[in-house]
Amino acid sequence: MDIVTVLKTAVAAPIIGVFLIPIANKISVKARNACAVALGLVTFAACASLLSPMMKGLTATYSVDFPLGFDFVLSADLLSVFMAAIFSFVSVIILVYSLDYISRYENQTEYYAMIALFLGSMMGLVFSANLLWLYIFWEITAIAGWRLAGFFRSDRDVAKANKMLLVAVFGGLCMLIGILMIYSDKGTLDLRFLKGEIIPPAAAALLLAGIFAKSATLPFSAWLSDAAAAPAGVGALLAVVLVNAGVYAYARIFGAVFATPAGFSCLTLVPAGLSALVAAGAALIEKDIKRILAYSAVSQTGFIFLGLASGNKTAFIGGLLYILMHSMAAGALFLCAGIIEQKTHTRDIARLGGLFKTMPVTAAAFALASLSVMGIPPFGGFFSKFLVFKGAMQNANPLVLTLFFCGALLTFLYLARLFYLVFLGEEKVQNPKEGSALMLAGVLAPALIGLALGALIYYPCVYADLLAARLGVNLE
Amino acid sequence: MTSDTGLLAYLLIPLFTAVLLPFVARRRPGFSASLANVTLLAGLLNIGYALLNPASLAASFADIKEDGFSLLMIFLIYLVALAVTFFSAWYLEGRPNRAAYYSLILTSVSAMCGAVTTGDFFTLYIFVEALALTCAALITADDSAAGLEGALKYFLLTWPASLLILFGIAFLLLTAGTLSFENLKAIIASGRPAGAVVFAVSLILLGFLVKSGVVPFHAWLPDAYQGACAPVSAYLAAVVTNISGVYAVIRIAMLLRLFEIKSYHTSGLLMFAGMLSIMVGALAALRQKEFKRMLAFSSISQTGYIALAAGLGTPLAILGAVFHLVNHAVFNTVLFLNSAGLEKAAGAGDMRRLGGMEHAMPWTSWTSIIALMSAAGIPPLAGFWSKLIIILALWDGGAKVYAVPALLFSLVTLAYLLAMQKKIFFGKATEASAASREARPALLVPVAALSVLIIALGAFFPYVFSYLLETIAARILL
Numbered sequence: 001m002d003i004v005t006v007l008k009t010a011v012a013a014p015i016i017g018v019f020l021i022p023i024a025n026k027i028s029v030k031a032r033n034a035c036a037v038a039l040g041l042v043t044f045a046a047c048a049s050l051l052s053p054m055m056k057g058l059t060a061t062y063s064v065d066f067p068l069g070f071d072f073v074l075s076a077d078l079l080s081v082f083m084a085a086i087f088s089f090v091s092v093i094i095l096v097y098s099l100d101y102i103s104r105y106e107n108q109t110e111y112y113a114m115i116a117l118f119l120g121s122m123m124g125l126v127f128s129a130n131l132l133w134l135y136i137f138w139e140i141t142a143i144a145g146w147r148l149a150g151f152f153r154s155d156r157d158v159a160k161a162n163k164m165l166l167v168a169v170f171g172g173l174c175m176l177i178g179i180l181m182i183y184s185d186k187g188t189l190d191l192r193f194l195k196g197e198i199i200p201p202a203a204a205a206l207l208l209a210g211i212f213a214k215s216a217t218l219p220f221s222a223w224l225s226d227a228a229a230a231p232a233g234v235g236a237l238l239a240v241v242l243v244n245a246g247v248y249a250y251a252r253i254f255g256a257v258f259a260t261p262a263g264f265s266c267l268t269l270v271p272a273g274l275s276a277l278v279a280a281g282a283a284l285i286e287k288d289i290k291r292i293l294a295y296s297a298v299s300q301t302g303f304i305f306l307g308l309a310s311g312n313k314t315a316f317i318g319g320l321l322y323i324l325m326h327s328m329a330a331g332a333l334f335l336c337a338g339i340i341e342q343k344t345h346t347r348d349i350a351r352l353g354g355l356f357k358t359m360p361v362t363a364a365a366f367a368l369a370s371l372s373v374m375g376i377p378p379f380g381g382f383f384s385k386f387l388v389f390k391g392a393m394q395n396a397n398p399l400v401l402t403l404f405f406c407g408a409l410l411t412f413l414y415l416a417r418l419f420y421l422v423f424l425g426e427e428k429v430q431n432p433k434e435g436s437a438l439m440l441a442g443v444l445a446p447a448l449i450g451l452a453l454g455a456l457i458y459y460p461c462v463y464a465d466l467l468a469a470r471l472g473v474n475l476e
Numbered sequence: 477m478t479s480d481t482g483l484l485a486y487l488l489i490p491l492f493t494a495v496l497l498p499f500v501a502r503r504r505p506g507f508s509a510s511l512a513n514v515t516l517l518a519g520l521l522n523i524g525y526a527l528l529n530p531a532s533l534a535a536s537f538a539d540i541k542e543d544g545f546s547l548l549m550i551f552l553i554y555l556v557a558l559a560v561t562f563f564s565a566w567y568l569e570g571r572p573n574r575a576a577y578y579s580l581i582l583t584s585v586s587a588m589c590g591a592v593t594t595g596d597f598f599t600l601y602i603f604v605e606a607l608a609l610t611c612a613a614l615i616t617a618d619d620s621a622a623g624l625e626g627a628l629k630y631f632l633l634t635w636p637a638s639l640l641i642l643f644g645i646a647f648l649l650l651t652a653g654t655l656s657f658e659n660l661k662a663i664i665a666s667g668r669p670a671g672a673v674v675f676a677v678s679l680i681l682l683g684f685l686v687k688s689g690v691v692p693f694h695a696w697l698p699d700a701y702q703g704a705c706a707p708v709s710a711y712l713a714a715v716v717t718n719i720s721g722v723y724a725v726i727r728i729a730m731l732l733r734l735f736e737i738k739s740y741h742t743s744g745l746l747m748f749a750g751m752l753s754i755m756v757g758a759l760a761a762l763r764q765k766e767f768k769r770m771l772a773f774s775s776i777s778q779t780g781y782i783a784l785a786a787g788l789g790t791p792l793a794i795l796g797a798v799f800h801l802v803n804h805a806v807f808n809t810v811l812f813l814n815s816a817g818l819e820k821a822a823g824a825g826d827m828r829r830l831g832g833m834e835h836a837m838p839w840t841s842w843t844s845i846i847a848l849m850s851a852a853g854i855p856p857l858a859g860f861w862s863k864l865i866i867i868l869a870l871w872d873g874g875a876k877v878y879a880v881p882a883l884l885f886s887l888v889t890l891a892y893l894l895a896m897q898k899k900i901f902f903g904k905a906t907e908a909s910a911a912s913r914e915a916r917p918a919l920l921v922p923v924a925a926l927s928v929l930i931i932a933l934g935a936f937f938p939y940v941f942s943y944l945l946e947t948i949a950a951r952i953l954l
Contacts, residue, residue, distance in 0.1 A: 067937075154904070158902045169886075
């Protein structure tokens with residue numbers, strides 16, 4: 001099939017799904033579930049099949065003219081396909097996991113429709129080659145995230161979801177002001193024509209504020225730990241996919257298009273380093289398992305920024321690999337937490353313990369994913385962390401590096417503590433059961449893939465290397 | 477058919493039906509609703525066809541010197557009026573005096589059509605006053621004392637505006653000797669001293685600002701909306717205030733632009749009042765407990781965006797103002813009609829007594845989510861594009877000081893609308909809401925149709941934009 005058609009399919013399939021899912025629900029619940037998973041699979045297949053044409057150096061572009069230079073341009077290149085493949089894969093895992101997990105609650109149709117909308121707008125976001133459309137999809141992900149985070153309808157949950165949307169829209173508006181500055185400065189928002197241009201410092205700072213609000217980096221990190229109270233599938237979707245939307249925007253805007261002003265790297269790295277350290281500290285003392293994992297995601301995102309912003313090729317490759325490894329591991333961790341919560345009816349780690357005996361598969365998946373996040377060889381997480389630090393040592397400020405080293409140490413500590421308190425020690429919960437087959441498949445798959453990626457690190461490395469060489473700007 | 481009679485038909489036919497209604501409906505009271513709906517639907521289809529076929533538009537309305545602005549406004553008037561009468565047909569079923577109610581609506585439609593098609597200030601004034609009278613009578617259609625109170629407030633608080641307009645017109649006649657837009661343009665173009673003319677036009681502008689409820693002249697608006705019965709308040713908020721105030725403000729802003737530097741202060745003050753409205757309206761809406769009052773303050777805030785853009789006066793800004801006017805009318809109709817449906821279903825407009833309505837009323841909940849997202853300027857809905865054009869125009873026009881807060885205040889808009897959605901539709905069901913059921917399908921039709929319109933105007937933005945550009949902005953350039 002023509003790669004432009006594949007590109008259009010990747011964006012259109014989930015968006016059409018938003019309307020198909022409620023219709024399928026009228027037929028039967030099974031039809032709706034099948035429809036949701038099928039749409040996820042189609043999207044993933046489309047994105048994955050674009051990987052190899054991109055490595056051959058092909059590009060695919062589809063555009064519709066809009067007035068005032070707001071053209072709707074979809075463009076596939078190495079970076080967008082890489083991110084789209086990761087996002088759609090994680091979404092498929094979450095959809096499969098949700099089939100069982102979510103079947104006990106109300107508003108299921110809305111849940112699936114919103115996941116489809118979320119996935120569709122995510123695809124739109126990564127493939128947009130026009131900053132305005134990037135912003136539009138950016139806001140649609142926020143709306144879908146808002147409905148998903150407000151899945152439970154108690155006052156507290158709705159208030160948390162509203163808080164999340166307000167933070168996201170605030171970030172989005174900052175970004176929009178930055179985009180308008182670029183528009184009045186350069187006269188176009190088409191990223192294909194802006195490559196290598198120097199961005200005004202104020203616009204760069206505003207875009208960065210928007211990115212940090214999305215990626216839950218300090219000082220905008222509070223929404224993620226609140227939103228973690230939503231169902232586990234949503235937690236995983238927000239912590240892995242939504243947060244990485246911010247990371248993608250950084251990689252796209254500052255890594256692949258604009259030349260950044262001097263000192264910009266420092267402006268990124270200081271908040272990122274602080275959030276890596278502070279969130280890790282928070283994860284060490286927090287008692288709610290989902291909040292711990294949310295803090296962990298905030299902390300790990302800091303490391304991704306370290307890789308992308310250090311301004312050298314090794315670190316940039318490390319950052320890209322980090323996105324891949326962290327998505328797999330964090331997805332598995334969140335989904336494990338969902339199984340634990342559902343089977344024991346508590347999220348408080350002080351009231352959990354000794355689950356290893358009754359939930360061995362969950363424990364194994366949790367352990368594998370934790371080891372990857374800690375960065376223990378031969379897991380995938382080791383290589384990415386190693387490359388990020390290796391590259392960053394050449395450029396970054398020693399103080400900033402110290403922040404990150406401490407953060408990495410704390411990562412080890414909080415994950416070890418979490419695993420010990422939940423799975424080892426004395427049994428405190430009455431009759432916990434292992435999760436169902438579908439849910440276990442949902443946690444094992446990403447955990448094992450994390451291990452497999454470590455063994456086959458050569459292939460993602462080659463891809464990331466090509467990506468950095470062809471698209472990277474601001475790299476030594 | 478000549479052009480004048482072509483446009484006059486939109487004015488005369490509803491007036492004719494309005495006169496006919498009380499006689500026809502004497503025997504069968506239910507017939508009045510159908511007749512009003514059919515009249516408005518026919519008008520809407522007619523104007524809709526004319527708008528969608530610009531070629532036939534140019535042929536049959538060759539004499540329209542101005543632009544497509546008037547035609548767009550006629551379309552809007554018919555659209556909202558039809559939504560309201562269709563809704564009322566079921567909402568007011570069984571009430572007495574229905575024939576009078578529909579007569580008044582049709583009369584006000586014809587008054588509004590007169591106001592938007594006229595080419596001089598005096599006729600505009602006459603039609604706007606006729607509109608004010610019919611609307612005061614409409615507000616009393618709510619049988620309770622609140623209706624009478626609202627009507628009196630509406631009339632007494634807006635009559636100083638009429639006085640200002642009348643003074644302005646007198647002064648204009650003294651200084652310029654003409655009241656027609658075309659002649660005024662010619663006078664300005666001839667380069668005669670314009671100070672006195674600017675003053676007279678400013679007086680008229682001030683009057684219309686009071687009528688559009690821009691801060692600091694907004695005191696009458698929440699009371700009037702709250703006092704009226706639900707569909708009437710939708711009608712007032714969505715189209716009457718827009719036509720009797722905001723439309724004229726945009727028209728005058730188009731004129732003011734021609735004065736260039738001489739009208740600098742007037743334009744500056746208009747922008748300032750617009751910004752003030754955005755801020756005061758949004759902040760006051762945050763504190764409201766009553767659904768309709770909150771929506772009233774929200775309208776004040778949205779009107780602020782239009783006034784801000786009109787004050788800037790560049791073609792792009794005027795285009796944005798007109799587009800936002802259309803969007804404002806559409807999402808306001810949806811929100812107000814939903815509030816009416818809620819009131820009918822749960823018997824309460826107080827947000828503290830409602831909760832968890834989404835299960836009982838899923839359609840009402842989703843349509844109001846769409847409308848509020850459009851109001852808050854969330855892409856890709858229609859409201860996003862109009863706000864974006866306004867902000868872009870402000871930025872390009874050198875008014876960055878206004879552009880940034882105007883943008884950030886859409887966050888406040890989102891905040892109060894989310895709080896509303898949370899209190900009314902999400903959360904636990906209260907006593908009042910547990911017993912309620914979804915409004916009848918017939919009541920949902922106008923709301924659902926307008927929600928589709930919100931999405932469509934956003935999705936087909938390129939067409940909307942080029943249409944507005946050709947019919948409105950291109951003509952302002954002179």
